[in-house]
Amino acid sequence: MGNGETRVRGLAARAGGWSARHRWAAVGIWVLFVVLAMGLGSAAGRVDVKDSDQLKGETHTAAKIVEDAGIDEPASETVLIQAKDGSLTATDSEFRAAVTAVVQAVEGTGKVTDVTSPYDTQTISKDGRSALVQFDMRGEADTAGERVEPVLKAVEDVQKDHESLRIEEIGGASMMKTFDDAFGDDFQKAEYSAVPVALGILLIAFGALVAALLPVLLAITAIMATMGLMGVVSHVMPMSETANSVMLLVGLAVGVDYCLFYLRREREEREAGQDAQTALRVAAATSGRAIIVSGVTVCVAMAGMLFTGLAEFEAMGLASLMVVAVAMVGSVTVLPALLSLLGGRVEKGKVPFLHPESRLRRKRGRGNRESRFWTAVLKGVLARPVLSVVVATGALLAVAAPAVGMKTQNLTLDQEFGDSLPIVATYNRVNEAFPGGAEPAEVVVKADDINADEVTSALADFRERAVSSGASRGPVEIKLHDDMNVAFVYVPLVGGSDLDKAGASLEKLRDEVRPATLGKVDGVEAPITGQVAGSQDFNDQLGGAVVPVFAFVVVFAFVLMLLSFRSLTVAITSIVLNLLSVGAAYGILVAVFQHGWGASLVGAEGVGAIVSWLPLFLFVILFGLSMDYHVFVVSRIREARLRGRSTKDAIQHGVVTTAGVVTSAAVIMVAVFAIFGTLSMQSMKQMGVGLAAAVLIDATIIRGVLLPAVMALLGERNWYLPKWLHRLPDLTHDESTEAVAQPQPPAVEGERMGV
Structure with a gap:
């Protein structure tokens, strides 16, 4: 056995041995590491993934043009005014009065800008029963949800005065607010309830409060340290809220698991009659090694996400990788130190009927319920291995069969939330009356001179062809930013919330309409973005x-x-x-x-x-x-x-x-x-x-x-x-308990076996 081999083989055992001998130092270093990581993280602050970096392809190009031009696209809002029955149309005086009331009400809040009337923009449905008042929120789009409340209130007040009409608001800001209200707490509840659930199961597993608390504490400290590290790392690779949630999930799962493996082995060795020191050494050399091997494997698997080229995925992969690495290091270093410090006190807070000792007394035997069950299962499996393989594999293949027809897509609002939110019904109504109006495609046109005759003419052609090609039913809206030589063209796609049909309309715009119009002008860039385009680019990537x-x-x-x-x-x-x-x-x-x-x-x-x-x-x-x-x-x-x-x-x-x-x-x-x-x-x-x-x-x-x-x-x-x-x-080692318990080097049984 070479020296390098011994070094690798004994890594977990040596880490555990050092920690057990230098208990306070190991605990102190861990606490210091967690505090330092959190301090550095809060000082550095977290940099989140920018919209322009979320995707590659046209969506990325469009976001980059907007970013480079320094244009802060405001959160745009829409108010749908719709006759509840067929009696009223947009030409009736009551309908006109409602439109005027909406325009005045939203302007009166002082929170909006660029309010347009449907009578000017022609945003009136074909049947004349629906119309859209459009406007933008003042201030940054990212925080518009926090300022939209008075506007929503103003629209509600208008609705009260016009019973025969449906007057509802939808848009980036109102959706943001609705989701934050409905689901902001949802995540927190899930994250907070995960810890008590894990603790409850650990109590049942160990039957002792201290033993159950240790894995949860280690997982939580690993998560806290990783949160801090995410702040530091985010300056090199941006992070995100999703990455944070995934990190919490993975951190709790593996952090608790690793400790569970270690603790159970240590307890098992003590029950078998080993003294506390030997039991710890055996646990370090066996479970400790299994934790390192499995931790490295999990880290490698998470690193796979870094190959996607998608910023959100890269953030999730790196955050998960970090929390697994931290939990793994904590399990093989600070856990042995804590167990050495606690000694027999790890069994404090025994839960009646759940602790092994009370079970032993009750059953006069060491086999617990789980192993009795698995002993019975294994007896059958080992007696008929061929049958077991055939039945189990057949069952799993049958369960896996539906996956052959898997269809993936970015979920639309109604798919994501069903009919649990009133705003989803509004979204569907807008899409019905104005196909694609709720999520139009957005063409970001960049030219050397946006007001040059050939550019103006190409924009007009594009607007006309978008409708005549059948990709859109209109109205196509153009917004110019003269100073930056950028224009935004909003094209409602035929197909609306049906992503397959809307995707076909988008292809028409990209492959037919654009090359025939804007594509013919030198020096013009015209990437097409929006929700449908984003979904398609994301899927392609x-x-x-x-x-x-x-x-x-x-x-x-x-x-x-x-x-x-x-x-x-x-x-x-x-x-x-x-x-x-x-x-x-x-x-x-x-x-x-x-x-x-x-x-x-x-x-x-x-x-x-x-x-x-x-x-x-x-x-x-x-x-x-x-x-x-x-x-x-x-x-x-x-x-x-x-x-x-x-x-x-x-x-x-x-x-x-x-x-x-x-x-x-x-x-x-x-x-x-x-x-x-x-x-x-x-x-x-x-x-x-x-x-x-x-x-x-x-x-x-x-x-x-x-x-x-x-x-x-x-x-x-x-x-x-x-x-x-x-x-x-x-990277193997001789895992025999006798060998681990002895200070001298073990005999190399593995070589005799040819392992």
């Missing part, structure tokens, strides 16, 4: 990122498993099993949210599509989290094998001894993710349900049935490593 991200994550995970277990078989089976669990999660998502099977159970009727960013995001997160359990279970099987058990016995021992901790860890993850499944936004629902379902499948069917069945079938071939791969670095 995401489509291009799927293969490199999948390849990166799979290849790196494979190499890590190969080096960590020095077995080609273990590396291949771990990748195949992970892909199966991801496939099953995709199948459940498509069945529930696209086809609507059982959708009412999660409040998700009629969405009809999966939000575009979710499949890739799920793949990366799940691949990372699945590896957690895999590394933990296989490490335990390998450890038992190294102690001289037969492969079948080792599988039985490994799965049964880890069943309790894997079940507890999975239940915590499922509960935390399921909280996000209760949010009102469909995209968050999809994320919560997808993650919860996948983790559940992973911890039960994959780890409890498929993994042991496949390993039982393979027998000694599980440890196969071709001769030509023997030169690879050796």
Whole structure:
């Protein structure tokens, strides 16, 4: 065994040993690190992803032109005035009076500018029953939601005076306010309720308050430190609110998991009669190593998001990677120090009937409920491994089958929120009366001289052709910024809120109308942006990122498993099993949210599509989290094998001894993710349900049935490593408890086995 090999092998054991010997120093360094990270983060402030960097393609070009010109696009608002029955039209005096009242009311608030009447802009529907009063909010668009309240109140007051008409406001600012009111608290509730839920499950798992608090405290401190680090890092790579939410989710899940693995192993060794010091050393060398291997694998999986080229994804990937790295370091350094300090006090605050001692007394046996259940399951699995593999694989493939027809898109307002908000009904009414009017395409025209004759004529041509080509029914509005030589052209797309139809209209504008008009003028740039264009550009970019991200994550995970277990078989089976669990999660998502099977159970009727960013995001997160359990279970099987058990016995021992901790860890993850499944936004629902379902499948069917069945079938071939791969670095170590308990170097049993 070379020196480098020993160094790598003993990393977790040495970190744990140092922490246990220098307890106060380890705790002090951790506290200092968390405080410093938070202090630096708040001093640096967080830089968020700019609109112009969100996407590549035309959307990016358009945002860059607007940014470079220094134009602050205001938040535009619209008031829909619509006859409730067919008796009134826009030419009637009552209708005209209502329009005048709306114009005066919004102007009277002093919060708006550029108020236009439908009689001037011709924003009157074909049937004459609907009209739009349009205006912009004063001040910055980003904060317009905070100033729109008086305007909404003024419009409401006009509505009270005109019972026969429907008078409703919609726009960037009013939507912002509605969402903040309805869902701003939603996220906070989810984030706050995740901690008590995790604590409750840990109490059941450990039966002792102190032992249950430790993982939660470590996860929270890791999250706090990462928040600070995100502020510092955001000056190099901008962060975002979404990245923050994802970081919280992942941080809580892995932070609690890692501690759970460590604590359970330490307790198990003490129960087996080891003294506290030896129990800690064994936990550090075994569970500690499993945490490092799985943490590095999760970090590698998260790093896959950096290959998407999408700023939001890169922020999510980096934030998740950081929190996993921090939680992993905390688990193998500060946790051993705390356990050493607490000693037997870690069992303080025993919960009656839940603590193992009371269970032992009650049952006069050491097997707890979980391992009794898994012992029974495993008995059947190991007796008929072929049948188990066929049935479990068949079931997972059947669950994954619907994923073949997966349809992804950015969800429209009505898909995202259903009919839970009145503003959604307004959005639909505007789109019905003025197809595409609620979300027009926006052409950002940049010229050397925006008022040059050829540019003016090309703009007029574009306006005329946009309607005659059938891409829009009008009215096409042009807004000039003479000083900056920029013009905004707003084109309502035929298809409105139907993204497929609106997408076809957008293609017409981009491929037919623009080249024939603005495209013929030298020096004119005319990228087309807007919600439909943004959705299409996002999907195109995401489509291009799927293969490199999948390849990166799979290849790196494979190499890590190969080096960590020095077995080609273990590396291949771990990748195949992970892909199966991801496939099953995709199948459940498509069945529930696209086809609507059982959708009412999660409040998700009629969405009809999966939000575009979710499949890739799920793949990366799940691949990372699945590896957690895999590394933990296989490490335990390998450890038992190294102690001289037969492969079948080792599988039985490994799965049964880890069943309790894997079940507890999975239940915590499922509960935390399921909280996000209760949010009102469909995209968050999809994320919560997808993650919860996948983790559940992973911890039960994959780890409890498929993994042991496949390993039982393979027998000694599980440890196969071709001769030509023997030169690879050796990141395994001799995991036998006896070896760890002795201060002298262990005998290299692994080499005898050819592991």
